[in-house]
Amino acid sequence: MNKPNDEQKFYTFLSTHNPIGPQLWEDIRAIIEVKKIKKKRYLTAEQFDMHFILDGMIIKRIENASEPYEEVVDFVSTNQLIYHIEKMDHSSFEADIDSTVILIRNSKLSKLLEKHPIFLHHLEHFFGEVLLRRSYRGKLINLTARERILKFKEDYPEAYKYCSVNDKSSFLGMTAAYYSSINI
Incomplete structure (x- = not known):
């Protein structure tokens, strides 16, 4: 551009x-x-x-x-x-x-x-x-890991699609292995 x-x-x-x-x-x-x-x-x-x-x-x-x-x-x-x-x-x-x-x-x-x-x-x-x-991450505290990932996917579609599992899991407060184990 x-x-x-x-x-x-x-x-x-x-x-x-x-x-x-x-x-x-x-x-x-x-x-x-x-x-x-x-x-x-x-x-x-x-x-x-x-x-x-x-x-x-x-x-x-x-x-x-x-x-x-x-x-x-x-x-x-x-x-x-x-x-x-x-x-x-x-x-x-x-x-x-x-x-x-x-x-x-x-x-x-x-x-x-x-x-x-x-x-x-x-x-x-x-x-x-x-x-x-x-204030976004504070809203995730009471959600299950699966619900956090789904909410993240909805609210941050570009990050969900393009960013590394390590970065996404860090943002959501879970390990990369646990994040990867959740089937979305």
């Missing part, structure tokens, strides 16, 4: 939630950076920067001091947002498949919001989605 098509995809998505005037769009275009992230590469950014996923799948992992691996806590897919707080929650973001993302630096976003306070309505939608996903 070339940059103008990526920008158009972003514009289309933004426009579905609230209208984007021509001047606001020009100012947004001036601050966004389109990036291609290869599979198994990490997204990096400064604290409070944002990545918008145009296409692909990014896995959020948290360092687990009691285990020798990183626990999968989220799957971030197309039209979702990452708000970078890695230094605060000891996390990392890894591309599970080749992905296209838009980076918006916090310093540039602050200036955009000063000029166009209406853009805050778009950000409220993004952050609402982020908070909704953060």
Whole structure:
């Protein structure tokens, strides 16, 4: 995909939630950076920067001091947002498949919001989605393993289809062997 098509995809998505005037769009275009992230590469950014996923799948992992691996806590897919707080929650973001993302630096976003306070309505939608996903795993606690997998398959179809058994089982709080033993 070339940059103008990526920008158009972003514009289309933004426009579905609230209208984007021509001047606001020009100012947004001036601050966004389109990036291609290869599979198994990490997204990096400064604290409070944002990545918008145009296409692909990014896995959020948290360092687990009691285990020798990183626990999968989220799957971030197309039209979702990452708000970078890695230094605060000891996390990392890894591309599970080749992905296209838009980076918006916090310093540039602050200036955009000063000029166009209406853009805050778009950000409220993004952050609402982020908070909704953060509470997702808590909703799985009282479900059986089979019910967790079925719910995950329904709510995260791309992750269910493309991500490794180890990552899916980590996210759902079970071993990979147990996950694989459940016939869905």
